[in-house]
Amino acid sequence: MIKTEELLPEVREVERIIVRFAGDSGDGMQLTGDRFTSASALFGNDLATLPEFPAEIRAPAGTLAGVSAFQVHISDHDITTPGDAPNVLVTMNPAAMMAELPRLESGGTIIVNTDAFNERNLSKAGYEANPLEDGSLDGYSVITAPMTDLTKQVCKDIGVKPRDAERSKNFFALGLVSWLFSRPTDPSLHWIREKFAGRDAVIAANEAAFKAGHAFGETAELSASRLAVRPARFEPGTYTNINGNTALSWGLVAASQKAGIPIFLGSYPITPASDILHELAKHKNFGVRTLQAEDEIAAIGAALGASYGGHLGVTTTSGPGLALKGETLGLAVSLELPLVVIDIQRGGPSTGLPTKTEAADLLMAHYGRHGEAPLPIVSANSPSDCFRAAYEAVRIAVRYRTPVILLSDGYLANGTEPWRLPSVEDLPDVSVDFASAANALNEDGEEVFWPYIRNDDLARPWAVPGTAGLMHRIGGIEKEDGTGNISYDTENHGRMVAIRDERIRKVADSYPPTIVEGDADADVVIVSWGSTWGAITSAIGRMRRAGRKAARVHLTNVYPLPNDLGDILLRYDHVIVPEMNLGQLSKILRAEYLVDAKSICKVEGQPFTAAELHHKFQEMTR
């Protein structure tokens, strides 16, 4: 447990704060934000984060294209989004000021590294005059600090060269912000020592910079008052701060452990999915096999091959990769083998916005294969919910012998939040039963194994090579119902198409009843899926606090849709569907239930803010 600092008398308590760290890609803002987040998590705040970085690894220094930002929302109560407008903006250079100032709440606090505001940087950012001097920041509360120089000074005293010292200036910023928001300092100092173990000069420089930043806050007469956010009231348990891709990876590991079959991950590096490959590659002691394949097609092919062999085949990708995997997905639908396909959605089409979020792959997940090729689709609500979603995808894949697509997105992948660790014993059953015996009689009355005999779920047996007596041949050509032999019979094809459709629809029989949250007597229901969960939760909260009744349904199984959803939707006058696409779920709901679903669309590489949703809800339900 972390010892919390005594709150000093001049500290003003607030319920929540949104801080945005912004600087050049090389300024270490992601790390600074991440450290601030971790210290807050250990302190016990609820939080949510939104990292944003350019697609270029090293965009030209000092330019708008090179601005990297990290937003964190910390709170003493339950929150679901990284927040709308930041209260505090940390700007390490003029480009960050230019790019990020418009987001800041009016009258918000700006913390500036004045050393970076020289003529050259100002001109690169497109400033004709220095905003620190021309009065354009009037109305904001501005805290200036020559962070680079002060860092160099303290580092000089301990013998670190100025060039190396400059790299530590983000720790100065972290120290200052930690002071300003009364964060405990121990976790950050501890982290520095662990992270840079063996590099004593780096530890010394970073520690010195951090302490200098903290001391600067204590000694300088700052115009802003010091703020504190008390720990949030969480349900009892053990918590960790986790991002979506890590939670998703752990969900796969957990399901594989529970199922008793090892993970085989075939993957080709692609933003923002690569971190799942990195994470799973670390866990070879769980028997995880990872293959960095030659391309997206090989990645899913190898995963399918492993599934055929009785492993848990998984492939991870983002939109462009899912497009490439389409043909193999069709084969997996035809082979009726378990396979988990993870799409961490990003802005599209084509290369689109690789580092920005979007959720416009829903219809591709539904229909992006030739022929009638249905498969279940699962989605994740929040960073920590990626654990549940991955587990659910495995459950369906294994039980129903089908490829499953799990939709997450860039926002969930990199965003973090506190997560109450689940109890391993309480994780749902995902047991696997491999076929071991003959299941039919042939014309001569002999016991034989037919690969397309079905159980009550309409799932066929998973008969893995190495099992004596069950040798069989399967493939992508249409199969005869039952025997699985090649069949070009047209009536049989019609029957198989119908069976494949029905067997996926039956997956919905395994869902719990759909949860309708909010007011039972509302006339409006907000229907959603994926990462919009947090912003919608927050917006509905505002709406209801303002006296407007509302209900909401958030789907985690996007296909097949829950059996009770149609009846639920018909109870409401207004059905509103906010989506980070041009209305894909809404189109499906209209087609499926003949309801007048109205879309709220945002396809700008950014998640919805609660404020904009609240505003839209009000407008649409007047």
Added chain:
Amino acid sequence: MTEVATTTKKDWTSDQEVRWCPGCGDYSILTAMQLLMPEIGTRREDTVFVSGIGCAARFPYYMNTYGLHAIHGRSPAIATGLAMARRDLDVWVVGGDGDMLSIGGNHLIHALRRNVDLTILLFNNQIYGLTKGQYSPTSEVGKVTKSTPMGSLDTPFNPISVALGAEASFVARTHDMDRAHMQEIFRRAHDHRGAAIVEVYQNCNVFNDGAFAALTKKDARAEMLIPLEHGKPVRFGPDGERGVILDDGVARIVSVAEVGVDALHVHDETAADLSVAFALSRLADDRESPTPIGVYCAVDRLEYGGGIDAQIAAAQADRGPGDLEGLLHSLPTWEVS
């Protein structure tokens, strides 16, 4: 390993009707395989044939083993996953020149360089059969087909050169007119640890009949096929009167009488440097010149799945088997009571 029961060709023959065109070279390859299997001493249930699309890709349906008839070009990738996951299995990959070298070229070269434990049979008939007669990536320049009425412009691949360029650890060539040779080469390929590829000259009697006749006809073989035998001088001809020398890295056919036996290249299939094997593969750039058959190279190199298993074993030795509770607690945690 428990004793493997004795089997016959019949045990390895599935109940499916074979549907290749009458006279297709694939029949003799299938027969060679079904006769070989009882001799290899492996179990049917431990044997998997994986294929893509094309005439050759129907092969798995006719073997009474596990079989996966997948999609065009992807069989090396799919088999890679299977072989990595299940090192206890014998995984064979069967495909044609279009499947393996055109749409699946990328997967083939990567399976070879990774040295995944696969036995890959590339049936090369230099034509697209199942789509009814378009030129293939191994068709000769100028080939007139439905899709190239004025003759093809594409330089063909030499499959052996491609495989060697892809760092294959076992590369061989055989042909569909010599069952004994096929069986010997298939057996060698099967026994090899890692990726083994065998190019099988195969006749498509419907769309490209006689493509290899000048080489594989019974009365032409002695004159036209250059047998590669480990540790022996490379020579051929009815009386061994011709041979192969390496001339500044280039393989040339010579008269043994002129250069003397000692000048002939002595074949070393285990040479880790594949440049000599590559030089041999360049000997025939048409279908009318003497062509080496047999094992070009058989090099011992880390087998991919074994490497992965070793990493898993090392991780488990180092950190113990996976502990889910431990994983969930591996980032900083805090308690709320």
